[in-house]
Amino acid sequence: MSKRIDAKDLNVYYGDFLAVEGVTMTIDAQAVTAFIGPSGCGKTTFMRSLNRMHEVLPGARVSGQLMLDGDDIYDPAVDPVTVRTMVGMVFQRANPFPTMSIRENVLAGYKLNGARISRSEADDIVERALRGANLWKEVESRLDKPGSSLSGGQQQRLCIARTIAVKPDVILMDEPCSALDPISTLAVEDLIAELKQEYTVVIVTHNMQQAARVSDKTGFFNIAGTGKPGKLVEYDDTSTIFNNPRDQATEDYVSGRFG
Numbered sequence: 001m002s003k004r005i006d007a008k009d010l011n012v013y014y015g016d017f018l019a020v021e022g023v024t025m026t027i028d029a030q031a032v033t034a035f036i037g038p039s040g041c042g043k044t045t046f047m048r049s050l051n052r053m054h055e056v057l058p059g060a061r062v063s064g065q066l067m068l069d070g071d072d073i074y075d076p077a078v079d080p081v082t083v084r085t086m087v088g089m090v091f092q093r094a095n096p097f098p099t100m101s102i103r104e105n106v107l108a109g110y111k112l113n114g115a116r117i118s119r120s121e122a123d124d125i126v127e128r129a130l131r132g133a134n135l136w137k138e139v140e141s142r143l144d145k146p147g148s149s150l151s152g153g154q155q156q157r158l159c160i161a162r163t164i165a166v167k168p169d170v171i172l173m174d175e176p177c178s179a180l181d182p183i184s185t186l187a188v189e190d191l192i193a194e195l196k197q198e199y200t201v202v203i204v205t206h207n208m209q210q211a212a213r214v215s216d217k218t219g220f221f222n223i224a225g226t227g228k229p230g231k232l233v234e235y236d237d238t239s240t241i242f243n244n245p246r247d248q249a250t251e252d253y254v255s256g257r258f259g
């Protein structure tokens with residue numbers, strides 16, 4: 001099920017360093033939201049706060065509020081591991097477990113959660129997740145081969161299959177195509193368009209054309225200078241951000257004048 005995210009005045013810290021300041025935004029369900037902005041403006045940091053991955057670093061913390069369909073994911077009673085199941089993440093470099101087969105990779109989330117499932121349930125999960133990641137046809141005859149035997153683009157779709165296997169509500173993608181060739185990039189972009197039917201998708205990208213192609217809404221982050229916190233400068237429909245932004249800095253960034 002796809003869920004909405006509401007951030008209210010969210011600050012994200014590394015120890016004493018305030019990396020991202022005062023983000024208030026609603027990320028829509030069943031939509032793709034892109035985060036863009038120059039290097040170091042806090043896109044990845046903010047994204048990692050959305051599934052409580054940020055706090056795994058020593059001293060890293062957040063203040064403010066973050067709600068998933070109205071439930072506070074930073075409530076002390078909430079288990080961060082549960083949050084990370086509901087809000088899955090796909091990384092810049094495809095990271096299948098190298099010693100595991102394709103099938104085992106898809107099921108890795110279940111294994112980590114300690115779930116006991118029958119062989120036929122596992123078969124269903126594997127097929128559903130690989131179909132959902134547009135990879136089934138390419139791998140159905142070699143599910144027992146290592147995940148590392150796939151091409152880079154296939155490995156990234158395998159990581160997406162691993163993420164959707166546990167039925168998350170939200171999928172976070174941190175520059176998921178930056179290590180891929182143009183054909184594999186297209187396959188992942190097509191997949192993103194399909195994923196939004198069922199999931200809330202958030203993507204960090206440096207590629208303006210990609211943000212324009214795949215996202216419904218775009219948030220532009222910026223920093224005033226080194227050592228200053230990143231801020232959400234403008235957030236709107238993607239067409240508005242690219243064609244008619246309010247802020248001069250957004251206009252300069254999307255037109256390639258800085259960053």
Ligand SMILES: Nc1ncnc2c1ncn2[C@@H]1O[C@H](COP(=O)(O)OP(=O)(O)OP(=O)(O)O)[C@@H](O)[C@H]1O
Nearest residue numbers: 014019037038039040041042043044045046057230
């Ligand atoms: N582990 C860390 N410890 C301390 N500071 C960090 C850490 N990771 C990132 N930062 C700092 O937080 C700020 C935001 O970094 P972040 O990686 O989120 O930016 P970004 O917009 O995603 O950049 P890029 O586009 O280059 O990936 C930067 O000043 C960065 O140096």
